[in-house]
Amino acid sequence: HPVIGSHEDLEAAEVKDVVSFFKTWYVPNNCSLVVAGDFKPDEVKGWISTYFGGIPRADVKPVPDAKPAKLTKVIRETIEDNVKLPKVVMAWHSPARFAAGDAELDLISTVLDSGKASRLYKAVVYDKPLAQQVHAAQESGDLGSRFVVEAIARPGVKLEQLEKAIDAELAKIRKEEVTAAELSRAQNQYEMGFFSQLQSVMRRASLLNAYETYKGDPGFLEQDLQRYRTATPAAMLKVAKETLDPNARVIIHVVPKKEDKADAN
Secondary structure: OOHHHHHHHHHHOOHHHHHHHHHOOOHHHOOOOOOOOOOHHHHHHHHHHHHHHHOOOOOOOOOOOOOOOOOEEEEEEEEOOOOOOOOEEEEEEOOOOOOOHHHHHHHHHHHHHHHOOOOOHHHHHHHHOOOEEEEEEEEEOOEEEEEEEEEOOOOOOOHHHHHHHHHHHHHHHHHHOOOOOHHHHHHHHHHHHHHOOOOHHHHHHHHHHHHHHHOOOOHHHHHHHHHHHOOOHHHHHHHHHHHHOOOOOEEEEEEEOOOOOHHOO
């Protein structure tokens, strides 16, 4: 369900609902503002006072702790869509952003899918031509995250066959520690990607703002990097076993829409 709501939700909202929402949450004491670039601080402070100073503070309710979501079975769905080739998508509930295990799962996703030497690419794209492409990611969120693996099948390959090959690689990541070389490669790739983003002033501003919002510390960068630098094969194995349970996940098969006979005629 989208955060913004369905079309029906938006149609049902009245002006008073929108105003009430903004008065509750869009207040100075619930805001983090970063100004980045070449500017004069005193001048900018004046602008901030002019444009934001008149907005009254409000009593902001504390956000309740979210219980970690947990699946206890496999949920399967088949979806028809306007696609040329079928795709398999697997998803697990995983630790929230900055929580224990979040960084390790980022590194696991890199071991699985980053580069031609990665495990999933080698297994289902290079060694056995089952997939056109494969992707794994720890999609970090505030209250909880998703660890997602998806692969687009090659023509003529059944999704059951592709799914089985992916599961074989996931079983290995849950059974044995990644090698020191794999971990080092994943850590280096993460840091390279992280620092390359900092070349953008906009990205630096966004990062400062995110750290202030999520951690209450705009200078959290070094601590953030340490999560990845101090990760170990043993810690990655532990979180893989805890998170990537083959019996507690969502599996979606996305298949091409069947041609309507009436349209075909």
